[in-house]
Amino acid sequence: xNSDQFQVKGSPTVGLVMATFGFFIGFAAVSLYGPVAxxxxxxxxxxxxxxxxxxxxxxxxxxxxxxxFAAWVDKVGGKIPLATLLILSVIGMAGLSxxxxxxxxxxxxxxxxxxxxFGFLSGCGIATxxxxxxxxxxxxxxxxQGFALGVYAGVGxxxxxxxxxxxxxxxxxxxxxxxxxxxxxxxxxxxxIYILFAKDAPYFQLIKAGVPREEAIKKAKELGQExxxxxxxxxxxxxxxxxxxxxxxxxxxxxxxxxxxxxxGWFIVFWxxxxxxxxxxxxxxMAFGFSLLASVIRIFGGWASDKIGGxxxxxIAFTTILVGAVVVIIGGNTNFTVSLIGEILMGAGMGVANGxxxxxxxxxxxxxxxxxxxxxGGLGAFGGFVVPPILGIFVQNYGVIGYSKGFIVxxxxxxxxxxxxxxxxxxxxxxxxxxxxE
Numbered sequence: 001x002n003s004d005q006f007q008v009k010g011s012p013t014v015g016l017v018m019a020t021f022g023f024f025i026g027f028a029a030v031s032l033y034g035p036v037a038x039x040x041x042x043x044x045x046x047x048x049x050x051x052x053x054x055x056x057x058x059x060x061x062x063x064x065x066x067x068x069f070a071a072w073v074d075k076v077g078g079k080i081p082l083a084t085l086l087i088l089s090v091i092g093m094a095g096l097s098x099x100x101x102x103x104x105x106x107x108x109x110x111x112x113x114x115x116x117x118f119g120f121l122s123g124c125g126i127a128t129x130x131x132x133x134x135x136x137x138x139x140x141x142x143x144x145q146g147f148a149l150g151v152y153a154g155v156g157x158x159x160x161x162x163x164x165x166x167x168x169x170x171x172x173x174x175x176x177x178x179x180x181x182x183x184x185x186x187x188x189x190x191x192x193i194y195i196l197f198a199k200d201a202p203y204f205q206l207i208k209a210g211v212p213r214e215e216a217i218k219k220a221k222e223l224g225q226e227x228x229x230x231x232x233x234x235x236x237x238x239x240x241x242x243x244x245x246x247x248x249x250x251x252x253x254x255x256x257x258x259x260x261x262x263x264x265g266w267f268i269v270f271w272x273x274x275x276x277x278x279x280x281x282x283x284x285x286m287a288f289g290f291s292l293l294a295s296v297i298r299i300f301g302g303w304a305s306d307k308i309g310g311x312x313x314x315x316i317a318f319t320t321i322l323v324g325a326v327v328v329i330i331g332g333n334t335n336f337t338v339s340l341i342g343e344i345l346m347g348a349g350m351g352v353a354n355g356x357x358x359x360x361x362x363x364x365x366x367x368x369x370x371x372x373x374x375x376x377g378g379l380g381a382f383g384g385f386v387v388p389p390i391l392g393i394f395v396q397n398y399g400v401i402g403y404s405k406g407f408i409v410x411x412x413x414x415x416x417x418x419x420x421x422x423x424x425x426x427x428x429x430x431x432x433x434x435x436x437x438e
Contacts, residue, residue, distance in 0.1 A: 006205070006206060006209045006211060008202045008205050008206065008219075008223060009199050009205065010199030010200075010205075012139040012140055012148070012224070014197075014199055015135065015136065015138075015139035015199060015200075015201060016136055016139065016140075016148055016151065016152060018194060018197055018198040018199065019078060019082070019132035019135045019136050019152055019198070020132065020136075020151070020152045020155050020156050021190070021193070021194060022082045022083075022086060022128055022132060022190075022194040022198065023082075023128045023129055023132040023152065023153075023156035023159075024155065024156045024158065024159045024190075025086065025125065025159070025186070025187055025190035025191065025194070026082075026085060026086050026089055026124070026125025026126060026127075026128040026187075027125060027126055027128065027129060027156055027157065027159040027160060028125070028159040028160060028162070028163040028183075028187075029058045029062065029089060029092075029093075029122045029123050029125045029126050030058060030059065030062070030126060030159070030160035030261055030264045030265065030384070031159075031160045031161075031163040031164040031167065031264060031265065032057075032058050032119055032122055032123070032265075033054050033055050033057065033058075033115075033119060033265065034055055034164060034264065034265035034266070034267075034268045034269065034286075035164060035167040035168045035171065035268055035279055035283055036167075036171065036176060037051055037054065037055055037265070037268070037269050038269070038272055038273075038279065039105075039176065040054065040107075040112075040115070043105060043107050044107060044109055044111070044112050045109065046112070047392075047396065048392035048393065048395040048396040048402075049389050049392045049393060049396065050112070050392075051269070051392055052266075052388035052389040052390070052391055052392030052393075053116070053388070053389050053392075054112070054115070054116060054119065055265040055266060055269065055388050056262065056265065056384060056385045056386075056387070056388040056389060057116050057119030057120055057123065057385075058119050058120070058122055058123025058126055059123060059126060059258075059261045059262070059381065059382075059384030059385040060120055060123060060382075060385040061120045061121070061123040061124050061126070061127065062123035062124065062125070062126025062127050062129075062261075062381060062384070063126070063127070063258070063261075063377075063378050063379070063380075063381035063382040063383075063384060063385060064127075064378055064382065065085065065124060065127035065378070066127045066129060066130035066131070066373075066374055066377040066378030066381060067130075067237070067374040067375060067377075067378035067379070068237075068374065069081045069082075069084070069085060069127055069130065069131050069374070070130035070131055070133070070134050070371070070373045070374030070377060070378070071234075071236045071237045071371045071374045072131075073131055073134040073135060073138075073229075073373075074134070074229035074230075074235075074236040074368065074371060075229070075236075076200075076204065076208075077135070077138075077200030077201065077204030077205075077208075078131050078132065078134060078135025078138075078198070078200060078201075078204075079135075079195075079198045079199070079200050081131045082128050082131045082132060082135065082194065082198070083191070083194060083195050083198070085124045085125060085127050085128050085131065086124075086125055086128065086187070086190075086191040086194060087191060088121060088124035088125075089121065089122050089123070089124045089125030089187060089191075090184070090187055090188050090191055091121055092118050092119070092120070092121025092122035092123070092124065093118075093122050093180070093183060093184040093187050093188075094184055095117075095118045095121065096115065096118040096119075096122065096180060096184075097177075097180045097181045097183075097184045099111065099114060099115065099118065100176060100177045100180055100181075101177050101181065104176060104177050105176075125187070126261075126381070127378075129153070129156070129377050129381070130373040130374050130376070130377030130378060132152060132156065133149060133152070133153070133358060133361070133373045133377060134373045134374075135200070135201070136148055136149055136152045137149065137227055137361075137362050137373070138200075138201035138203070138204075138225060138227050138229075139201045139225070141224060141226045142226055142227075142362065142363075142366075143306070144306075145359065145362055146302040146303060146305045146306035146310075146355070146359040147299075147302055147303050147306060148302075149302055149355070149358050149359065150298055150299040150300070150301060150302020150303055150305075150355045150359075151299055151302070153295075153298050153302075153354060153355065153358065154295050154296055154297075154298040154299035154302075154351075154355070155295070155299075156295075157260075157291070157294065157295030157298060157351075157354075158291075158292060158295045158296070160264045160291050161264070161286070161287040161288075161290070161291030161292035161295060162287070162292070163183075164264065164268060164283050164286050164287050164291060165283050165284060165286075165287035165288075165292075167179060167183075167283065168278075168279045168280040168282070168283040169280055169283075170182070171279070172280065201220070201225050202219065202220040202223045202224075202225050203216055203217065203220035203225055203228055203229070206219055206220060227362060227366060228367075229367075229368070230367045230368065235368070235371075236368045236371030236374075237368075237371040237374065237375070238371075239365070239367065239368035239371060240365045240368040240371035240372035240374075240375055241371070241375065243364060243365050243372070245360075245364035245365070245424070245428075246364065246365055246372050246375050246376065247375075248420050248423075248424055249357055249360055249361060249364065249372075249376045249380070250375055250376050250379045250380050251380075251416065251417065251420055252314060252318075252353065252357050252380070252417050252420055252421065253354075253357050253376050253377070253379075253380025253381070253383075254379065254380045254381075254382065254383040254413070255318065255321070255353070255383065255410075255413040255414060255416070255417045256317070256318070256321070256349075256350050256353035256354045256357060256380075256417070257350070257354050257357075257377075257380050257381055257383070257384075258380055258381050258382055258383015258384045258385075258386070258387065259321070259346075259350060259383055259384075259387060259410060259413060260291075260294055260350045260351075260354065260384070261381055261383065261384025261385075262383060262384045262385075262386075262387035262388050262391070263290060263346070264286065264290070264291050265388065266387075266388050266391055267282075267285070267286040267289075267290055267343060268282045268283055268286045269282075269403075270282075270403045270404075271285050271286070273395075273400060273403055274332075274333040274339070274400060274403045274404065275333065275336055275339075285340065285343070286343075289340055289343045289344050289347060290343050290344070290346065290347035291347070293344065293347040293348060293351060294347040294348070294350045294351035294354070295351060296351070297347075297348055297351035297352055297355075298351040298352065298354050298355040299355065300351075300352065300355065301313060301317065301351060301352035301353065301354060301355025301356050301359075302355035302356075302358070302359055303355075304352070304355075304356070305355060305356045305359035305360075306359065309425070309428075309429050310356040310357065310359040310360040310363070311356075311360070311421060311424045311425035311428060311429040312425055312429055313352060313353075313355075313356040313359075314353055314356045314357065314417070314421035314424070314425075315418060315421045315422055315425060316352070317349045317350070317352040317353035317356060318349065318353055318414050318417040318418045318421055319349070319414075319418060320345055320346075320348055320349030320352070321345070321346050321349035321350060321353065321410065321413075321414045321417075322349075322410075322411060322414035322415060322418065323345055323349075324341075324342045324343070324344070324345030324346035324347075324348075324349060324410075325342065325346060325407045325408075325410035325411045325414060326342075326411060327339075327341055327342030327345060328342030328343065328346070328404055328407045329342075329404055329405065329407050329408065329411075330342075331404060332401060332404045333400050333401055333403060333404055339404070342407075346410070349414075353417075357376065357380075358373075358376070360424075361373055361376055363428075364428075383413075387409060390406070390409055391403075391406040391409065393406075394406035
């Protein structure tokens with residue numbers, strides 16, 4: 001087919017809106033077990049480690065599946081990969097809702113592993129992040145990607161905070177089982193809406209219509225698409241893996257986003273156990289003092305990175321995370337105000353850092369953005385699975401005070417991230433919007 005005979009559908013705005021919507025409904029799974037952790041701990045008799053594992057469960061699939069699915073975007077566009085992840089998440093939520101409907105509150109210890117499995121499946125929706133990152137990047141020119149990706153991630157990141165805020169209230173008003181059934185319904189309807197209205201960037205639409213590659217590239221560039229994929233899924237992963245900068249960004253994202261995922265579930269447990277707080281109030285503190293703050297300020301992080309460079313913004317952001325972690329440790333389980341200030345500082349720092357890191361992905365790896373987004377988003381987000389069980393070990397060893405002592409993990413991670421950011425700034429900090437040459 002000739003490119004002039006095919007009408008490209010959608011626009012950068014539509015691409016951004018639908019990618020953000022798909023990410024929003026899938027990403028809510030970060031808060032899947034945090035608000036009910038105390039209930040399940042008591043009913044199933046869980047240790048601190050098993051509790052941390054359960055809270056972190058969705059983040060395992062939500063992180064590792066980002067790698068192949070984001071790279072898949074470079075081959076077929078974002079719609080099919082993102083829709084596939086949402087469908088898998090729907091299956092997980094359906095299984096969890098059914099189990100709770102049939103057995104809650106008479107759950108038996110062996111059911112822990114089934115609940116864990118459904119958490120893994122539901123977490124597939126979390127993996128939509130890196131798919132949407134690549135999908136959005138293909139719609140926008142380099143000069144506008146920082147802001148567009150900041151809006152995408154900032155609005156999408158609101159989901160855990162909103163669900164972490166609403167779920168405790170829903171638990172009280174309509175019960176645990178009905179709350180998860182309604183969540184399943186929301187996810188199902190949202191998945192259908194995404195499938196009906198999402199559009200791929202021009203190049204992918206032209207290729208699917210049978211337009212020859214060179215002609216599709218020319219037409220896509222005429223329509224404003226600057227980033228063009230250069231190879232297959234495997235090629236994209238290989239090309240991006242050859243860049244040392246990709247692995248530097250993985251390390252940064254492990255702290256900023258992996259750390260964010262971990263604390264979105266863990267901060268609720270922290271407030272409930274450290275200060276004997278009602279789960280509803282703990283949900284409010286986590287949502288407004290951490291998750292929603294980190295999500296909204298991520299937009300600023302992307303904008304600031306467009307202006308002064310992601311490297312410099314990263315240094316400032318990770319320093320803020322470091323200070324926040326130290327403040328939480330100082331607050332212990334006796335000084336509520338100090339602990340809250342620490343939470344707010346960490347939320348602000350993580351949000352800004354997240355925006356800065358993904359501003360740098362298309363800059364460092366412009367010809368394999370999907371693959372790079374997969375490595376960074378996948379292995380970086382793996383922190384959301386790794387950190388909670390470690391925090392749980394501190395609780396096992398130190399008791400209640402272990403909830404605050406465990407934040408020494410974030411002190412170590414933040415210091416490492418500051419060093420890496422400084423090295424990147426020294427090497428590339430002056431090249432604000434210019435892609436790094438291969």
